[in-house]
Structure formats: structure tokens, C-alpha cells
Amino acid sequence: MNVVSKHPFVDALVAGGRALPASTASWLNLRRSLALERANALSVPTTRDEEWRFTDLATLNKLRVEPVGQAAALVDVAPYAVSEAATRLAFVDGVYAPALSSRSPLPAGVTVGTLAENLNIQSALMGVHLAAHADFNEQVFTALNTAWLRDGVFIHIAQNTALSEPLHLLFIATLKDAASCPRCLIVAEAGAECTVIEDYVAATTEAYFTNAVTEIAIKPNARVRHVRLQRESMQAVHIASCAVSLAKDASYVSQSIAFGARLSRYNLDVIHKGEGAEAVIDGLALISGQQLADTHTTMDHAQPNGRCTQLHKTIVGGAAHAVFNGKVLVRKDAQLTNSAQQSRNLLLSSTARVDTKPQLEIFADDVKCAHGATVGQLDAEQLFYLKSRGLPDTQARNLLTYAFGAEIVDRIPVKSLVAQLEKTVMAQTQASV
Amino acid sequence: MINSNAKTLLEISGLTATVAGVTILKGINLTVRAGEVHAIMGPNGSGKSTLAKVLAGHPAYEVTGGTVQFEGQDLFALAAEARARAGLFLGFQYPVEIPGVSNSSFLRLAYNTVQGGRGKDELDPLEFDDYVREKMKLLEMSPEFLDRSVNDGFSGGEKKRNEILQMAILEPRVSVLDETDSGLDIDALRIVAGGVNKLLTADNACVLVTHYQRLLNYITPDYVHVMESGRVIKTGGKELALELESRGYDWLLDAKVTA
Ligand SMILES: Nc1ncnc2c1ncn2[C@@H]1O[C@H](COP(=O)(O)OP(=O)(O)O)[C@@H](O)[C@H]1O
Numbered sequence: 297m298n299v300v301s302k303h304p305f306v307d308a309l310v311a312g313g314r315a316l317p318a319s320t321a322s323w324l325n326l327r328r329s330l331a332l333e334r335a336n337a338l339s340v341p342t343t344r345d346e347e348w349r350f351t352d353l354a355t356l357n358k359l360r361v362e363p364v365g366q367a368a369a370l371v372d373v374a375p376y377a378v379s380e381a382a383t384r385l386a387f388v389d390g391v392y393a394p395a396l397s398s399r400s401p402l403p404a405g406v407t408v409g410t411l412a413e414n415l416n417i418q419s420a421l422m423g424v425h426l427a428a429h430a431d432f433n434e435q436v437f438t439a440l441n442t443a444w445l446r447d448g449v450f451i452h453i454a455q456n457t458a459l460s461e462p463l464h465l466l467f468i469a470t471l472k473d474a475a476s477c478p479r480c481l482i483v484a485e486a487g488a489e490c491t492v493i494e495d496y497v498a499a500t501t502e503a504y505f506t507n508a509v510t511e512i513a514i515k516p517n518a519r520v521r522h523v524r525l526q527r528e529s530m531q532a533v534h535i536a537s538c539a540v541s542l543a544k545d546a547s548y549v550s551q552s553i554a555f556g557a558r559l560s561r562y563n564l565d566v567i568h569k570g571e572g573a574e575a576v577i578d579g580l581a582l583i584s585g586q587q588l589a590d591t592h593t594t595m596d597h598a599q600p601n602g603r604c605t606q607l608h609k610t611i612v613g614g615a616a617h618a619v620f621n622g623k624v625l626v627r628k629d630a631q632l633t634n635s636a637q638q639s640r641n642l643l644l645s646s647t648a649r650v651d652t653k654p655q656l657e658i659f660a661d662d663v664k665c666a667h668g669a670t671v672g673q674l675d676a677e678q679l680f681y682l683k684s685r686g687l688p689d690t691q692a693r694n695l696l697t698y699a700f701g702a703e704i705v706d707r708i709p710v711k712s713l714v715a716q717l718e719k720t721v722m723a724q725t726q727a728s729v
Numbered sequence: 730m731i732n733s734n735a736k737t738l739l740e741i742s743g744l745t746a747t748v749a750g751v752t753i754l755k756g757i758n759l760t761v762r763a764g765e766v767h768a769i770m771g772p773n774g775s776g777k778s779t780l781a782k783v784l785a786g787h788p789a790y791e792v793t794g795g796t797v798q799f800e801g802q803d804l805f806a807l808a809a810e811a812r813a814r815a816g817l818f819l820g821f822q823y824p825v826e827i828p829g830v831s832n833s834s835f836l837r838l839a840y841n842t843v844q845g846g847r848g849k850d851e852l853d854p855l856e857f858d859d860y861v862r863e864k865m866k867l868l869e870m871s872p873e874f875l876d877r878s879v880n881d882g883f884s885g886g887e888k889k890r891n892e893i894l895q896m897a898i899l900e901p902r903v904s905v906l907d908e909t910d911s912g913l914d915i916d917a918l919r920i921v922a923g924g925v926n927k928l929l930t931a932d933n934a935c936v937l938v939t940h941y942q943r944l945l946n947y948i949t950p951d952y953v954h955v956m957e958s959g960r961v962i963k964t965g966g967k968e969l970a971l972e973l974e975s976r977g978y979d980w981l982l983d984a985k986v987t988a
């Protein structure tokens with residue numbers, strides 16, 4: 297069976313990947329061609345695949361998308377600006393847009409730029425990490441992204457360097473039917489620290505396709521805070537994965553927030569490759585109408601003494617559908633692992649739907665693993681309490697819905713972003729009731 | 730203070746109500762005029778909280794008969810929020826915790842809808858902060874309660890103070906305070922009761938639902954009603970509360986059976 301002819305987006309991306317000029321780095325050419333091979337060989341998942349059971353890609357298959365060659369000139373980035381972040385790298389429809397970026401001077405030891413501009417300088421380091429953490433052998437979308445890899449974001453924080461200001465990676469969609477393959481590589485050397493905001497926004501209301509891959513390598517004692525915002529257009533398809541590798545005593549703290557896209561799928565794979573590593577992986581999906589937001593996370597405890605706390609929340613209105621699959625793997629050697637997962641879901645309408653599934657696979661015997669899931673409506677007693685103080689029904693509902701989501705939003709370590717998102721949550725809550 | 734010429738604020742006639750299909754209120758009659766303090770006493774489960782919640786418009790309770798006039802209008806024609814705006818206040822026996830909603834913004838929203846609806850200027854967060862701090866002094870509440878989530882992690886006594894703070898902010902015409910005294914130690918009781926006393930005027934009225942005479946030492950009732958099995962079985966003056974204190978409820982219940 298010819299997969300390519302069935303999936304025009306695969307066709308378009310594979311063709312785009314083939315047309316890429318060869319890179320000066322032979323390792324990159326090799327990885328791209330391997331990925332291209334895999335992209336051709338792998339089939340696009342259907343709902344018969346367990347991992348895609350609830351997420352029907354028909355919406356994507358119907359799109360006639362093409363990769364974009366050149367960044368559009370004029371986009372107003374002011375609405376997305378994060379005041380604490382002096383450094384912003386902007387990409388328009390997947391293409392780096394220097395005019396929309398803000399490259400302030402950075403402290404010694406900190407590199408924040410594009411993959412392309414750093415390839416010759418940091419080829420050895422990139423060779424170790426790029427397309428090495430995110431699996432393109434089995435994941436067709438990662439294979440497509442990798443086959444197409446020509447540019448992206450490169451962040452490197454040298455040993456014992458702490459960068460206090462957040463870095464803003466802004467991916468702006470502007471064109472109908474554009475296919476983009478954003479790519480980020482973040483490497484925090486031993487004892488380094490940084491905060492990265494990975495932000496997907498839309499300056500169009502049309503349909504398009506984002507296929508993003510991020511890789512984060514966190515060396516011993518280093519600490520990365522990762523804020524991920526998916527606020528694509530309501531017609532868009534957003535498929536993304538993020539692979540995080542933690543060395544000894546390293547720490548990864550993330551909030552992933554999904555507001556947009558007709559269909560979104562986010563795979564977050566975190567692995568504790570060293571002892572005593574810590575991960576905090578929080579998620580929030582706030583969706584309504586016909587939206588589907590699917591989050592699949594894998595926490596791979598491969599070494600002893602690791603910790604992970606995870607709170608995933610969804611607020612689902614209209615006929616929207618939220619999916620959460622949280623896999624926690626505790627390998628044989630990962631003794632004294634402490635892993636806790638919570639999935640909490642709020643349904644705002646009778647046609648809203650959520651499918652949530654914890655998936656624990658524990659092979660070590662001395663571990664603490666907790667998990668829990670709740671699906672519910674707004675609390676009737678809380679609602680009555682607010683109304684008994686004069687608050688109109690809608691305002692009371694909005695306030696409670698907002699409070700439910702605020703628990704995650706408030707954890708974002710960037711103040712202006714919290715304020716900005718609180719407004720979005722409030723507005724979206726009001727619209728979805 | 731009884732003044733038979735005072736305006737009738739609340740007039741309950743033959744009120745019956747069910748919850749989960751069970752009839753709890755079996756014909757309540759009660760008239761509350763401006764300036765009056767009424768105490769409703771009675772054993773556990775007699776329907777006191779049910780009456781309070783029916784008046785406030787809790788959706789779990791169904792009114793099956795009777796009428797309630799609130800300042801001349803049909804109370805049951807109003808949604809819960811409209812009753813609050815019309816000037817009815819329920820002090821909850823069990824105030825609800827709302828994690829994630831800050832007490833200050835909740836209080837301000839309530840103020841702006843209720844007082845704003847009466848023509849007062851809406852207050853922005855800074856203006857409201859000044860306003861609410863004054864009111865908190867009345868109840869000897871620390872301002873740190875503003876920054877916390879509504880009732881979240883409050884002790885029993887703190888929750889009750891927060892209820893009376895809301896009463897102070899909303900300035901209702903009729904306050905129904907359901908067991909405001911429970912969970913309060915003796916000092917807190919004195920402060921809270923003192924706060925309520927300061928809020929009572931010749932133009933408003935208060936219905937105190939309580940188990941114990943204790944609260945009535947601080948807030949003197951004009952009338953004491955005893956509820957039993959969804960009915961008011963006896964009404965008297967403040968001395969009735971003292972009698973209940975020394976004799977319990979049994980003599981009343983027995984009297985009812987033999988009557
Ligand atoms: N939501 C409810 N569902 C079922 N029964 C209820 C509910 N609320 C009250 N009741 C019942 O109604 C009766 C009166 O309760 P309540 O009004 O709370 O009494 P009081 O406040 O006088 O102690 C009790 O038998 C109680 O169990």
C-alpha cells in the first residue's frame with residue numbers, strides 16, 4: 297500500500313526534505329536521510345493504533361499543506377511579547393524571521409540562536425544531541441520533522457552558568473495550508489540553569505499544520521524550566537513531541553498549555569538517565585467547540601532515586617475532546633523512585649468528552665508511585681455559594697472554571713505571561729460556556 | 730427591637746419544601762419586620778438549615794407550597810443571585826471552600842454586583858482594599874485573609890468571620906445566619922456577635938439560626954421560634970431561649986404530642 301499517496305502532508309514534507317541542499321555537517325546529512333527513509337517506511341497512525349486510539353488524523357489527512365520557503369515580512373509580534381524576555385527568536389511559518397526577533401546581548405557562556413548559524417561552530421556538540429533524543433525510528437512525525445531539518449533553535453548554556461531571564465521562542469503561523477517543522481535543541485551543561493518559553497501562536501484563523509520537535513538535554517545538576525504554549529488557530533493541526541534527557545541530579549520543570557488547534561497532539565518523553573533527577577510536568581488543556589487536544593507523556597525512570605510529580609488538567613467545553621495518557625515506567629534499577637501523577641478534568645457541557653488513562657509499568661520493588669484521575673463538572677455547592685453573594689450564573693461559572701485552570705497557569709515562572717494567560721483563560725472560559 | 734409599625738421585610742406563609750423527594754418543611758409561617766431579631770432554635774435535623782437554604786435559593790431544595798414575600802415581592806420569582814442583590818443574605822452553616830479564587834476578588838465581585846446594583850460606585854481593587862480593611866477591623870480579621878483563596882484552609886471560626894465580613898460588605902436587608910456561633914471559641918463569639926450587633930439597624934433584620942442560648946447572650950432576640958420536624962412549634966420572647974437552655978426540647982415535643 298502506498299502510504300504517501302494517502303497522506304498528502306507526508307508527500308509534501310518528504311519532497312521538501314529531499315529538496316534540501318546538503319549540509320556541511322555530514323552527520324546531519326546522514327541523520328536526515330535516515331529519517332527520510334523512516335518517514336517513507338512508517339505509516340501514519342490510525343485510530344487502530346493503541347497510541348492514537350482517540351485521535352483521528354482525518355482532519356490532517358484532508359489538508360493540502362506545503363512547506364514554506366520564505367518568512368512572511370510583516371507580522372505584529374507585540375501582542376505576544378513577553379516583557380521579561382529580552383531575547384526572542386521568531387519563526388514565521390517555520391522560517392526564521394530575524395526582523396521579528398530580538399537578539400539582546402547575552403552573558404558569557406550562553407548561546408541562543410538558530411541551528412543554522414551555529415552549525416559550523418558547534419557541530420560536535422550538536423552531533424551528540426540533535427536528532428539523538430527524539431526518536432525518529434518509530435515516530436513518523438518526528439521522522440518527517442527530522443528529514444526536513446534545516447534550521448531551528450539552538451540554546452546552549454555553559455557549565456555553571458545561570459541565565460535568569462527567560463528566553464522566548466515564538467513560532468508564528470500566518471499562511472493557510474502551510475506545513476512547518478519547528479525544531480529546538482536545548483543543552484544545559486552541568487550546573488547550568490535557564491527558562492525557555494516555547495510559544496506557538498497564529499496570525500491567521502485558517503488551517504495549517506505544525507509538526508514540531510524539541511530536544512532538551514540537561515546535564516548533572518543543571519536545571520531547565522520549560523513553558524510550552526500552544527495557541528494555534530482553531531483550524532490548525534499541531535503535532536509535537538519533546539524529548540527530555542536528565543542526567544544525575546538534574547531538574548526539569550515544565551508547564552505545557554494547550555488552548556488552540558482543531559487537533560493537537562503533544563508527546564512529552566522524559567527520561568531520568570542519571571540518578572536523583574527530578575521532573576515536574578504539568579499540563580493544562582482548555583478547549584471547546586470541535587477541538588481535540590491529546591497529550592501523551594512518558595516518564596521513564598531509568599535510574600534510582602528519581603522524582604516526578606505530574607498534574608495534568610483539562611477544561612473541556614462544547615463538543616471538544618481531551619485525551620491524556622500518562623505512562624510512568626520504573627525500570628528494574630530505578631529503586632527509591634518517587635513518582636506521582638494526577639489527572640483532573642472538568643467537563644463544561646454534556647457533549648464534552650475526556651479520555652484519561654494512567655499507564656504504570658513498574659519493574660523495581662522499592663518505589664512510591666501514586667496516580668489518580670477525576671472527571672467532573674463544576675461543583676454545585678461552590679456555584680451556589682458564589683450566586684448567594686449576588687454573582688450572576690455565568691460569572692460564577694467562569695470564576696470557578698478559571699480557578700481550575702489557574703492552578704497550572706499560576707505555576708509559570710514568568711509573571712507577565714501568567715497575567716497574559718489569565719486573561720486568555722478568562723476570555724476563553726467565557727466563550728466556551 | 731419590636732416596632733409593630735415597622736415595615737414587613739420577610740413574610741413566610743405555609744412554606745413547604747422537599748429535598749431528594751422527602752418533605753422537610755411542612756408549613757412554615759414567619760413574619761420579620763424591620764429592626765427585629767428572630768432566633769430559630771430546634772433539635773438537629775428539624776429543618777432549620779433547610780429553611781435557610783430554601784430562602785436563599787439552593788437548587789437542591791424544591792418549594793412545594795406556600796409563599797414568601799421579600800419586601801413585598803415574590804421571593805421565589807427571583808434566582809439565587811437576584812435574591813442576594815435584593816438584600817437577602819445567608820450566612821452558611823458550612824461556608825464553602827473555593828480554592829483558586831482569591832478572597833479579595835470574590836469579595837469585590839460580590840460588593841460590585843450587590844452594592845453596584847443599588848447605585849453605589851463600583852470599586853477597583855485598590856479602592857476596595859481600603860473599604861474591606863475597614864470592615865475587617867470590625868471583626869478583628871487579619872488582612873492576610875484577603876490574599877487567600879475563599880475559605881480555603883480557614884479554620885471553622887475563620888470561616889464564620891468571613892461570612893459576617895460578607896454581611897458587613899453587602900449590607901443586606903435580611904440576614905439569615907445559620908449557626909454562625911458554631912465553631913467559635915468564646916472570644917471569637919464575642920467579636921463576631923459584636924460585629925453583627927453593629928450591623929443591625931432599625932431598617933434591617935436578622936434571623937439567627939442557633940442551637941444554643943450562648944449566642945443569644947450577645948445578640949438579644951425579639952422573638953424565639955422553636956422548629957421541630959419542619960414546623961414552628963412554639964414562638965416566644967427571649968426568655969423562651971433560657972427555658973430551652975435549662976429544660977431542653979423534650980418538654981415542648983411532649984407538649985406537642987399531647988396537644
Ligand atoms: N441535601 C439533602 N439531601 C437529603 N437530605 C437532606 C438534605 N439537606 C437536608 N436533608 C435532611 O433534611 C432534614 C433537615 O436537615 P437540616 O435542615 O439540615 O436540619 P437542621 O439545620 O435543623 O439541623 C434532615 O433529616 C436532613 O437529613
Ligand SMILES: [Mg+2]
Pocket residue numbers: 777778779822907908
Ligand atoms: Mg443546620
